[in-house]
Amino acid sequence: MAQLSAMDVYNLLPKANCGACGCKTCMEFATKLVNREAKPEDCPKLDDESLEKLQELLAPPVKELTIGEGDREVTVGGDEVMFRHELSFFNPPPVFVTVYDDMEEDEIAGKTEEIQEFQVERVGEVLKLDGVAVVSRTGDPEKYARAVEIAVERSEDLAVALITTDPKVMEAGLDVFDERPLLYPATEENVEDLAKLAADGDCPLGLHARDVEDLVPLVVEAQQYTDDLLLDPGTEFGPHDVVSTTDKLAEIRKAAIEEFESFGYPTLVTTFPYAFLEDDPVKAARRESYLASACVLRYADILIMDTVEPWALLPVLTQRQCVYTDPREPQEVEPGLYRIGDPDENSPVLVTTNFTLTYHCVAGDLESADIDCWLLVIDTGGLAVDVSVAGGQFTGEAVKEVIEETDIEDKVEHRVLVIPGKAAAVKGDVEDATGWDVMIGTQDSSELPEFLEKEGLLRIEE
Amino acid sequence: PEYEPPVEEYEGCVAEVQIGATRSDGGSRDRVVVLGGERAYFPFEEPRPNPPVVTFDVFDTPDVGIPGPIREELGDVIEDPVDWARTVVKRYGVDIVTVHLVSTSPKLHDAPVEEAMETLEDILDAVKVPIIVGGSGDPEKDVEVFVKAAEVCEGERVMLSSINEDMDFERVVEAAKEHGHVVLTFAPVDVNLMKSLNKKVLNRGLSKEDVVMDPTTCALGYGIEYTIDVMTRIRLAALKGDEHLQMPISSGSTNAWAAREAWMKEESWGPREYRGPLWEAVTATTVALCGADLLMMFHPWAVQVVMEAMEYMAE
Ligand code: B12
Ligand code: SF4
Incomplete structure (x- = not known):
């Protein structure tokens, strides 16, 4: 089951590097074809014969x-x-x-x-x-x-x-x-x-x-x-x-x-x-x-x-x-500030990572409990909380970066962050880097709504 | 068209590892368990010489967050590890039992090593199947637990579960060598980390026949695709001849319960009494199909279904 090389495909392309397919070069297009990120029809310069040959070459063994x-x-x-x-x-x-x-x-x-x-x-x-x-x-x-x-x-x-x-x-x-x-x-x-x-x-x-x-x-x-x-x-x-x-x-x-x-x-x-x-x-x-x-x-x-x-x-x-998730693609959401419900200047600010699974667990739990809050999603390159704590992507610096980029400091009056229980080890680091007060939240986000309520964090007034 | 089944010839094979020792081998078990030995990836190419084995998890204290549906299923026996072990062997016919000495954890009861050894000896007396000795996950305490357990279990060929790079694993390897036990190496979802730990362990004088590896089981819905890829790559590498990956694979299939779909009360998903055990069975079976040889499990329904199914891997 020899896998197709980009070179085999390139040899059938017009080699005009004209860019009409959306790729700068024919070689780039060939790579996309092999990775099934483009279709031969996307190159307008192919004559019928080459198109057919390419289609045949690229046809997967399972129809x-x-x-x-x-x-x-x-x-x-x-x-x-x-x-x-x-x-x-x-x-x-x-x-x-x-x-x-x-x-x-x-x-x-x-x-x-x-x-x-x-x-x-x-x-x-x-x-x-x-x-x-x-x-x-x-x-x-x-x-x-x-x-x-x-x-x-x-x-x-x-x-x-x-x-x-x-x-x-x-x-x-x-x-x-x-x-x-x-x-x-x-x-x-x-x-x-x-x-x-x-x-x-x-x-x-x-x-x-x-x-x-x-x-x-x-x-x-x-x-x-x-x-x-x-x-x-x-x-x-x-x-x-x-x-x-x-x-x-x-x-x-x-x-x-x-x-x-x-x-x-x-x-x-x-x-x-x-x-x-x-x-x-x-x-x-x-x-x-x-x-x-x-x-x-x-x-x-x-x-x-x-x-x-x-x-x-x-x-x-x-x-x-x-x-069926594509192993070539990181499973991540856009880092930044997300509004959950209808938050205002007294609503809590929670920190999580941009791993798709993590983000959706947290956002889903907060939404289904009708919580109004700000969710700061830091860029861990799509890694879960404990993975990124262990690997050094979940740092004070990373939190500081989203705080600055999102102007959260203008949106809330308090300076209290809630971090995941699994990120307890970086509490000090986050405090030093951001100057905010940091509270350690629960291990699992399903317990988070109850925790916010119990700790009186649903509305934070100075 | 003439059809030939696509059977591949592989250069390498997985080592066979025996856990437990009978009287004739100097132990006191009634039978032993043999893991591994695969010479092909898919059973149609060549049936697995030893079907994947289910080991029932027993904890030496019930205070470790055992999921509700499992407590309900097992009842009072979880109060006493000896009773627990005896019951699962008798009731479900499991071939091997894992005793997790979690009470030794400084974060839990910080029970002294001697106390844990008493439990271990009681269990060795109470059941005659091979035993896996589990630690608490504390990198310092576990070394003490395993070194002592190796001595206490002299002759019984237990498996010490598990060692990793964060601990002084060399001491555990020495103890296993001295007393003739098997060690389980653990690495978090990474082929290269798994390989490098195995290499260190083999360099210290254990042979492939004394080592089982755990490349981490991520639950269904909680990263199972990473485990699928890592286990598949490990097994294919073994069959291609990579000596440092030619050990049987073990899976903590109980990790299935980390996924909220397994345990959370959520009406729209249907009763969790059905979801949880299915989650465990599917997680275990998925990893077994990818190459796992030993499945650590603990829901009785899941254990039974998977045990029944695995027999057919060897036919
Ligand atoms: C899958 C996995 C991986 C995948 C990562 C996939 C990914 N996209 O993240 C891969 C293979 C890449 C990986 C790599 C590593 N991993 Co890893 N990995 C895991 C595994 C099995 C599952 C992680 C997961 O998906 N969790 C699910 C998500 C949803 O959980 P979560 O992000 O924590 O979110 C939950 C909570 O934190 C909480 N929460 C989230 N946000 C918020 C916010 C607030 C305010 C609150 C209150 C709560 C909260 O609710 C969420 C839902 O429950 C865990 C073991 C385990 N936990 O089962 C090990 C684990 C995390 N990995 C570990 C390690 C050591 C590593 C590596 C360092 C090893 C290596 N290979 O080099 C690397 C690090 C890589 C890096 N950072 O550069 C260790 C960490 C040990 C530790 N705690 O120090 C673990 C625990 C395994 C172990 N027992 O050794 N890993
Ligand atoms: S459109 Fe065709 S010829 Fe032009 S760059 Fe793309 S592949 Fe090459």
Whole structure:
């Protein structure tokens, strides 16, 4: 899996150094291309032939494809490395949640709305679900069509997956909704029929086999009709689910990156069957959550789940957020002065660092407790409190710098700073550098509102 | 197209480290635990010769901020470390137990070393699985605790957990060498720091078979991506032949509880009784998939699920 060098790419560029792509030189543009920070189309000087060559050269070994159109579109796949530290992973796996055609109509409507509305905030980002998967359990085309209709009506921006092995039922679904839904599962028995439907409707097609090797003939057959494929090597259920399933996915991904072309497609993982395998809904949701979280690490490009329980989805969506952050970019917010609520000259001044996670923990805790205060965010180069105390970025000097740059001294009448409990070691240093009185706050910012109240710091009057 | 599974030939392999000693080895354990030995990264390339092992955390005092859901699950046994150890071995069938002698911390009870040794001996009597001896994290006191524990546990081949650059670790290494124990080296999320500490320890005469390393476990949502990268890079380096990184990896998976999603009461996230254990299980499993061989855990549900799953790494 030789990684592409900027030089290989540079050789295909016009070498005019004209700057039209936004880079000063063609070499800079080549580097951006290799790092996937630009697209070949951004260079207007490329002739068609070179453009095509470049696109081919830059195409990731795992095909990137879209499901849905317009507001309902999601992009999946597109990876080119086995491990995130080698570059980055691209396109976080969308999570689809199922509804079933044997549910009552108002149940389908209700669950679809739950999927549509689900959201949790983490680290300043709103985590949402991405799709609704309509599963046929009755085998009745009419019932299925009605279920798809409701799911589409009750959602706005969810991608749609149509799940049935029966081509007739699938067709009924497609009659209702044809904006590039994902069709799944194409198996040994029905692959020809479903692949034809997929080709006619320009839809991505998910292939399902029991094992990795069994996917190969399926891919070959489906490729005669369409190239927008997804691979499901068969989720394993039971105590070995996590290990066996992730291992199959790893095998597929490694083969793809080593250029076994039949596997150069995104993968698809279903955990929803647990809803039928376990009688206890809590057990089912736990199992789904555990399995899906592991598959996010190990190469799942789409997840199809049954649960809408926030406690079960939170680990999955958190894992996704973490695994898919770009390791090349520092996780930081702009240093400076932030207003929390509606602070005035008597409001407290709190100090924290500009690590994204730290900032959002602190700001979130203060906001949810309706505190009015000033938050001074110092530049630690995106490091957490204890990390930057240990590494010497959290210093009196760093605090002094933001105090000066933000004119906080004109905004408040007092001179009291509250620093994080984990920064207790630099209290003296901050006092010496700034001349302010420094108070040591709590270890965790969730206890901060209570602390401010108890210490009488909500309004500081001389 | 002809499909060949993408199995890679690696030059290096991870050392096998044994913890515990049976009567025939001069100890008194009923069985031993063997960690490491991997010759490939993914199980499909070659199953792991020894599946990752879960060790149950036991603290010698309940006054260390044990998360609510774990207190509820374990009940009164957390009042007495011997009872705690005995219960988790019997009830959950764990293969190894970690005894954290946190009461020795000058910041907590500052219990004398002798008192901690009594607890340790009682536990060695009460359970017959191998033991990991944990300190309190105090760089000075821990040296005293480990040096004494090495002597007290003579013959039992315990693991001393853990040593780092901030302490006089050479003394601990000497004690481990003299009494035939394993040491756990710790470095904060950094491949080079991990490597340089291991190098120093090996230069002092321990062999790879006597060392396990802990490159830090950041919780899910609290930097797990750093741990994923560091553990992956360490394991790949080992397989490429870097001798200073060819030890099994240990993970403090209980760090999962540092993430507020695991413990905080927050209605919109659903019951924390479900969140916490899942958080621990997902954190532990994630690091195990990246290469960890030993998982320090303490929520019974998480322990059971992960123990069951890990067996399959070796099949
Ligand atoms: C991830 C991590 C790293 C990552 C850093 C990622 C980042 N962007 O910061 C990396 C790998 C880079 C790293 C490096 C180092 N690390 Co480090 N790292 C950690 C780890 C595992 C988690 C840190 C984290 O993300 N915390 C989460 C955030 C949200 O916490 P926080 O910023 O503290 O914010 C909380 C509180 O402080 C409080 N709070 C925040 N602001 C405010 C404001 C007020 C007013 C109040 C009241 C409260 C408050 O609320 C927040 C939410 O709970 C910790 C161990 C741990 N804590 O689990 C070690 C740890 C912090 N690291 C440590 C060390 C030693 C280092 C290094 C020096 C080692 C090295 N590799 O050279 C370097 C230093 C690098 C540098 N500064 O140049 C030690 C520090 C020991 C110490 N206390 O002296 C720790 C504790 C590990 C250990 N046990 O040894 N590290
Ligand atoms: S637009 Fe094309 S030719 Fe001009 S600098 Fe960029 S890459 Fe080079």
